[in-house]
Amino acid sequence: MGRAYAGVLGTLAFLTVLVRCVVRSVPVEATIGQAIAGLVIFAVIGSVVGQLAGWIVDDSVRSRLMSEMAAGANAASKTAPAALGIKT
Numbered sequence: 001m002g003r004a005y006a007g008v009l010g011t012l013a014f015l016t017v018l019v020r021c022v023v024r025s026v027p028v029e030a031t032i033g034q035a036i037a038g039l040v041i042f043a044v045i046g047s048v049v050g051q052l053a054g055w056i057v058d059d060s061v062r063s064r065l066m067s068e069m070a071a072g073a074n075a076a077s078k079t080a081p082a083a084l085g086i087k088t
Contacts, residue, residue: 001057005050010043 017038021031 001054002050005046009046013038013042
C-alpha cells in the first residue's frame with residue numbers, strides 16, 4: 001500500500017510543480033529541479049502514510065478475526081454438550 005501511495009503522491013506533486021512553474025514562466029532548469037524535489041519529498045510522505053494505513057488495516061482485521069474466533073469457540077463449547085445430549 002505504501003508503494004501505491006508513494007507513486008500517486010509523488011506524481012501528483014511533480015505535475016503540480018510543473019504546472020505552477022509553467023504558469024509563472026519559471027526557467028526549465030529550475031522547474032525540473034523543483035519538480036524532482038517535490039516528487040521525492042511527497043513520495044517519501046506517501047510511502048510512510050501508505051505503510052501506516054496498511055498496518056492499521058491489518059491490525060484491525062487481525063483483531064476482529066481473533067475476537068470472532070474467540071466468540072465462536074465460546075459458542076461451540078456451550079452448544080457442544082447440548083448437541084450431544086449431555087446435561088451441564
